[in-house]
Amino acid sequence: MPEGREVLLQGTIIYGEDFRAEKGYIAIRDGIITEFGREHVEADLEGIICPRFINAHIHLGDSAFKDPPFLSLSELVGPGGYKSRMLERKAREMLIEGIKRSLHLMLSSGTIAFADFREGGAAGVAMLQEALVDMPLLSRILGRPGPSQTRIPESCWGLGISSSRDHSPETIAAAVAQARQKSQAVGIHAGEAGRDDIHSALALQPDFLVHMNRAEDADLRQVASRGISVVVCPRSNLMTGVGLPPVAAMARLGINLAAGTDNVMLSSPDMFEEMHLIANALLHDDRQVFKMCTLNGAKIVGLDRRLGSIREGKEGRVMVLDGNSDNLWGSTDPLSSIVRRASRSDIMAIL
Numbered sequence: 001m002p003e004g005r006e007v008l009l010q011g012t013i014i015y016g017e018d019f020r021a022e023k024g025y026i027a028i029r030d031g032i033i034t035e036f037g038r039e040h041v042e043a044d045l046e047g048i049i050c051p052r053f054i055n056a057h058i059h060l061g062d063s064a065f066k067d068p069p070f071l072s073l074s075e076l077v078g079p080g081g082y083k084s085r086m087l088e089r090k091a092r093e094m095l096i097e098g099i100k101r102s103l104h105l106m107l108s109s110g111t112i113a114f115a116d117f118r119e120g121g122a123a124g125v126a127m128l129q130e131a132l133v134d135m136p137l138l139s140r141i142l143g144r145p146g147p148s149q150t151r152i153p154e155s156c157w158g159l160g161i162s163s164s165r166d167h168s169p170e171t172i173a174a175a176v177a178q179a180r181q182k183s184q185a186v187g188i189h190a191g192e193a194g195r196d197d198i199h200s201a202l203a204l205q206p207d208f209l210v211h212m213n214r215a216e217d218a219d220l221r222q223v224a225s226r227g228i229s230v231v232v233c234p235r236s237n238l239m240t241g242v243g244l245p246p247v248a249a250m251a252r253l254g255i256n257l258a259a260g261t262d263n264v265m266l267s268s269p270d271m272f273e274e275m276h277l278i279a280n281a282l283l284h285d286d287r288q289v290f291k292m293c294t295l296n297g298a299k300i301v302g303l304d305r306r307l308g309s310i311r312e313g314k315e316g317r318v319m320v321l322d323g324n325s326d327n328l329w330g331s332t333d334p335l336s337s338i339v340r341r342a343s344r345s346d347i348m349a350i351l
């Protein structure tokens with residue numbers, strides 16, 4: 001819809017930071033939510049209105065090849081593994097085309113912002129930036145030191161380390177110090193293949209950890225007490241056979257929990273699919289699960305004042321779902337239906 005004029009959306013609004021389903025309308029002017037009310041108005045569109053997703057962890061770089069054989073995690077994404085061999089084989093333009101396709105899918109499935117762990121140094125960052133031209137998505141690019149260079153590529157938003165065991169402690173310490181000097185965020189994969197890299201990851205005082213499927217209660221208590229966020233990617237964990245993250249235990253400890261779709265070669269960058277799995281298998285709390293996929297992720301990427309929930313003053317980055325679709329008709333709880341069964345085919349409009 002055009003910016004620069006008022007847009008009125010009517011229906012069931014998933015409102016505020018506790019995501020209550022409210023009957024009413026919102027007005028959006030110049031991209032900002034200016035009004036919420038409970039009366040009936042002559043609206044531009046009517047449906048179920050909810051905030052768009054934040055995909056808090058993705059690797060877009062491997063979008064040009066899909067669905068690898070079932071191999072172990074190290075055979076898939078470790079040094080010299082399937083992913084690195086495939087990346088070497090693909091031409092640059094194919095890799096960029098793959099990223100563009102994934103960005104399109106993210107847009108059409110309701111995502112507004114994402115955090116990408118970027119391999120390939122400055123050249124890798126340039127590929128993603130080229131794919132992002134004219135794409136109305138907000139990106140947070142987290143670079144990492146390469147084999148021949150210790151500096152995080154310029155223009156990265158933060159540092160995204162594959163694992164504290166993939167580099168020497170000196171290299172990692174230098175990269176973290178560099179990131180902190182620039183007030184950049186630090187994220188690390190940890191507790192994915194095993195528990196052994198959790199302690200060294202925590203010692204780096206990161207802003208967030210990714211995966212933690214192998215974490216035990218003692219690890220989680222440390223994460224909670226240090227105020228570190230966790231991003232879980234359970235579909236990726238299923239594919240690589242490493243076990244599912246203890247999301248309910250993390251939630252009980254009050255950890256800021258978000259969700260990501262991880263490597264595109266493993267799972268589609270569609271947050272509805274990640275949300276369904278979390279809600280059905282890991283955390284029977286629809287409100288918390290929706291918050292993981294929106295506001296909690298926005299906090300991690302530093303966008304929670306602008307995005308992640310519907311409230312006056314925030315950006316009107318919302319999606320309108322068709323409550324009368326074959327999938328959603330008869331819903332008795334709109335939030336639960338969004339979290340457990342809605343899909344991108346239910347979306348009528350994305351703002």
Ligand SMILES: [Zn+2]
Nearest residue numbers: 117210262263
């Ligand atoms: Zn990852």
